[in-house]
Amino acid sequence: MNFPENLRYTSDHEWVRVEGDVAIVGVTDFAQRELGDIVFVEIESAGKTLAQHEIFGTVEAVKTVSDLFMPVSGDVIEVNKGLDTNPEAINSDPYGNGWMVKIKMSNAAECDALLTSAAYAAEVGV
Amino acid sequence: MVLSSHRNFTTMEQHLKTTSLTNLHISLGAKMVPFAGYNMPVQYTNLIQEHHAVRNSLGMFDVSHMGEFILKGEKALDLIQSVTSNDASKLEDGKVQYSCLPNDQGGIVDDLLVYRWKADEYYLVVNASNIEKDWNWISSHNTFGVEMANMSDAMSLLAVQGPNAIKALQKLTDVDLSSLEYYSFTMGTMAGIKDVIISNTGYTGSGGFELYMMNNDAETVWNAVMEVGKEYDIIPCGLGCRDTLRLEKGFCLYGHDIDDTTSPIEAGLGWITKFTKEFTNSAHHKVIKENGPKKKLVGFEMIDRGIPRQHYIIQDANGNAMGEVSSGTQSPTLNKAIGLGYVATEHSKPGTEIYINIRDRALKAVVCKIPFL
Numbered sequence: 128m129n130f131p132e133n134l135r136y137t138s139d140h141e142w143v144r145v146e147g148d149v150a151i152v153g154v155t156d157f158a159q160r161e162l163g164d165i166v167f168v169e170i171e172s173a174g175k176t177l178a179q180h181e182i183f184g185t186v187e188a189v190k191t192v193s194d195l196f197m198p199v200s201g202d203v204i205e206v207n208k209g210l211d212t213n214p215e216a217i218n219s220d221p222y223g224n225g226w227m228v229k230i231k232m233s234n235a236a237e238c239d240a241l242l243t244s245a246a247y248a249a250e251v252g253v
Numbered sequence: 254m255v256l257s258s259h260r261n262f263t264t265m266e267q268h269l270k271t272t273s274l275t276n277l278h279i280s281l282g283a284k285m286v287p288f289a290g291y292n293m294p295v296q297y298t299n300l301i302q303e304h305h306a307v308r309n310s311l312g313m314f315d316v317s318h319m320g321e322f323i324l325k326g327e328k329a330l331d332l333i334q335s336v337t338s339n340d341a342s343k344l345e346d347g348k349v350q351y352s353c354l355p356n357d358q359g360g361i362v363d364d365l366l367v368y369r370w371k372a373d374e375y376y377l378v379v380n381a382s383n384i385e386k387d388w389n390w391i392s393s394h395n396t397f398g399v400e401m402a403n404m405s406d407a408m409s410l411l412a413v414q415g416p417n418a419i420k421a422l423q424k425l426t427d428v429d430l431s432s433l434e435y436y437s438f439t440m441g442t443m444a445g446i447k448d449v450i451i452s453n454t455g456y457t458g459s460g461g462f463e464l465y466m467m468n469n470d471a472e473t474v475w476n477a478v479m480e481v482g483k484e485y486d487i488i489p490c491g492l493g494c495r496d497t498l499r500l501e502k503g504f505c506l507y508g509h510d511i512d513d514t515t516s517p518i519e520a521g522l523g524w525i526t527k528f529t530k531e532f533t534n535s536a537h538h539k540v541i542k543e544n545g546p547k548k549k550l551v552g553f554e555m556i557d558r559g560i561p562r563q564h565y566i567i568q569d570a571n572g573n574a575m576g577e578v579s580s581g582t583q584s585p586t587l588n589k590a591i592g593l594g595y596v597a598t599e600h601s602k603p604g605t606e607i608y609i610n611i612r613d614r615a616l617k618a619v620v621c622k623i624p625f626l
Contacts, residue, residue, distance in 0.1 A: 140254055154254060161256045163284075163493070164301045166583035167560050167590075169612075185612065186254065187560050189300050189582060190493055193254035211558070 128253045129156045131222055135238060136247035141198045142222065145238055150199050153226045154186065154217060157251045162188040165217045168210040170195070170228060172203045179237055183228055186217065195227065199237040205229040272317035273409050273468040274475060281489060288492055289381035291318040296491040304494040304585040307459050311415040311482050312490035313475070320384035320405035321465065322377040328397035329375050333367060336394050338517055338538070340527040344369040349436040349454055352525050353517055354390060355533045360513040361520075363387050364505060366454065368438060376450075378410075380507045394533070409471035413478055414461035414498075417485035422462055424481045426451065430462070444477030446470040456495060458502030458624065497582050500591065503552055503623030509563055510550060510579040510593050519546040519595065521623075548576060549601040552623035554591045557616035559609065561592035566610040575600060578609060584625060591625050592618070 130136065135143045140158035144151040159165065170184030177183055177197045184195045184206075207226050210216060217225035232238065242250065269292040279285060283294035294315065296303060306312040324332060333341045339352035348369055354362035363383040368376040379387045384405050392401060413422055419430050428441035428451055438452035443464060450465035466474055479487060496506070505511045505520060517526045518541045528539050555561065561581030566574045581592030592609070600607055603622050608615040 140256060158254060158256060163296060164299060167558075169559070187583070189497060189585070190295070192560075192562060193256065195254055 128160070128248075129222075130244040130248050132244045134222065134244065135198075135241035136244065137196070137198045137241055138250060139196045139198075140251075141196060143198045143238060143241060144222075145235075148232050148235065149204070150201065150230045150232050150238060151226050152198055152228050152230060153221055154195070155247070156221050157253065159218045159221045159225070162186070162191060162193065164189055165214045168214045168217070168227070170206045170210075172228070173206045174203065176202050176233075186214075197230065198241060199230060199232050200234050201230040201232040203228050204231050270318070272315055273471045274315045274317065277472060277475065278315065278489070283489070283491060286492075289318055291381060293318060294489070294491040296493045297489050300491070300493040300497070301585045303488060303490040304497050306486065306488045307415045307457050307461075307490060307494065307498055308586055309415070311413070311417040311421055311461075311485040311487040312494075313478055313482070313487060314412040314414065314490050314492075314495055315409070315471075315475070316412050316463075316495075317409040317468075317471065318381035319410050320379040320381060320387065320403070321408050321410075322379065322388065322391070323402040323404055324375045324377065325373060325400040325402075326398060327373055329373055329399050332391070332395055332397045332399045333375055333377075334530050335397075335532055336391055337365070337367060338522070338527065338532055338535075339367070339525040340529050341367050341369070341375075342530070346371055347437055347439055349438055349452060350525075351436075353511070353522060354387060355517065355535075355538065356390075356513060357534050358513070359516055359534065359537055361507070361511045361515060361517060362390050362513070364507055364511060364522075368450075368452070370440075382508060407468060409466055409468050411464045411466075411471065411474060411478065412455055412457075412461065413464060413482075414455045414457040414490075415459050415485075417482075418461035421478065421482045421485055421487065422451075425477055444474045446474055449474065456504060457498040458504070459498065494585075497585055500580050500582055500593070501584050501586055501625050503593065503625060505550075505593075506580060515550075515595075516541055516546065518542050519548055520550045545598065547598055548595045549598050550579065550593055551596055551601045551620045552591065552593055552625060553607060553609075553618045553620050554587075554589050554625070555609065555616065555618045556606075557618070559611040559614075559616040560590045561594070561609045561611070561618070567594050567596055568608040568610055568615055569600060570606065570608065572608075572615060574610075586626055593623070596620070
């Protein structure tokens with residue numbers, strides 16, 4: 128399973144890619160495999176300021192609904208609109224076209240405390 | 254996100270029942286989940302692919318968790334007539350009937366299939382989650398001296414479903430499958446195994462057969478079907494797509510669309526509730542039928558973006574709650590979000606706009622005819 132080393136991870140299976148003061152967020156390869164076919168993504172948090180661990184959206188597979196949690200605090204400055212029509216991108220390209228939101232971080236130190244690739248891999252046991 | 258499948262099921266798994274094919278499913282890489290007390294495959298590789306395989310060609314399900322009872326004796330029909338809602342006296346040898354067991358509180362103990370093998374020998378096929386409840390219920394009404402046997406732990410059930418099921422299975426049996434009408438069955442040799450019950454039934458709405466056999470024979474039959482099915486690109490299918498397939502056809506699922514509290518008339522099961530005879534609580538259901546039910550199970554599709562799920566509230570345009578979603582999913586065939594749910598009768602006409610409360614937002618849906626396809 129693929130957990131790129133240049134990303135940070137949460138125990139809730141989100142990944143974070145940091146570009147300056149912006150965090151790009153999605154869900155991990157492990158998560159998409161566990162969920163199965165993603166059929167729906169709902170992210171209504173564009174423009175909102177949310178704290179770390181708050182819900183920023185939901186992702187639905189055929190059989191399940193899962194909440195998505197903010198890995199870091201900040202403003203949701205962009206939502207991946209492509210997922211409205213192509214939610215399966217989360218399955219096929221979780222770290223690329225499957226990205227979900229961009230967050231302007233209010234506390235970059237939160238990011239440093241997230242899991243490394245190795246730590247996340249150890250946590251999910253693969 | 255929180256992954257429900259990422260819990261530690263180790264303790265639970267020790268208490269789960271298995272089918273004779275559980276190890277085979279695990280070796281095939283199936284994702285296993287607890288279902289009705291059994292460790293069952295929910296999908297093998299891809300739910301949507303499994304769904305399309307059944308709709309377009311061929312798939313096979315292990316549904317050995319289902320329960321089977323044998324009822325024998327001169328008065329077997331009398332017992333069945335007294336506990337089931339449909340008129341089993343209409344059955345002939347080798348015919349199957351969909352029916353339900355009403356309780357005495359206005360609800361449903363279970364829905365089931367009634368098979369008539371001979372005038373004094375019937376088989377009942379019931380839901381896995383209700384095996385004990387049904388057994389106790391029927392036993393408690395057996396004042397007829399009917400000989401009953403619970404075969405559930407000894408028998409396996411494979412559902413070979415899809416438009417190519419008949420062609421594939423014909424290679425494994427001398428029984429002329431084309432002469433076996435829908436909701437008919439026979440006993441014959443299948444893949445070299447004698448006395449397999451071959452039933453033209455299923456829960457997918459895509460045609461196919463259900464095969465009942467003793468546990469020891471299940472793997473032989475499974476492997477033989479996989480082999481002859483190769484030419485039709487057969488794949489093993491899990492309970493996940495079984496649910497999406499049945500929902501597209503508007504088939505009720507016990508524990509979702511019907512349960513101990515729902516009336517068969519409200520659930521649209523008037524067609525299997527026959528007042529040509531008396532059965533448990535029949536007078537009560539007759540009144541509901543004559544007066545018209547106050548609420549009805551309807552099909553609906555989402556207009557706004559969102560997927561309905563069980564227990565989401567159904568509202569009218571003014572935000573008044575009028576019922577709950579009983580089943581919902583994204584339909585892989587239609588590529589639309591669809592559902593079943595109970596609404597007040599005045600809102601049950603196809604074309605009526607209703608609203609589904611999804612995460613505190615009222616999202617528009619429209620009542621439509623079922624089946625959805």
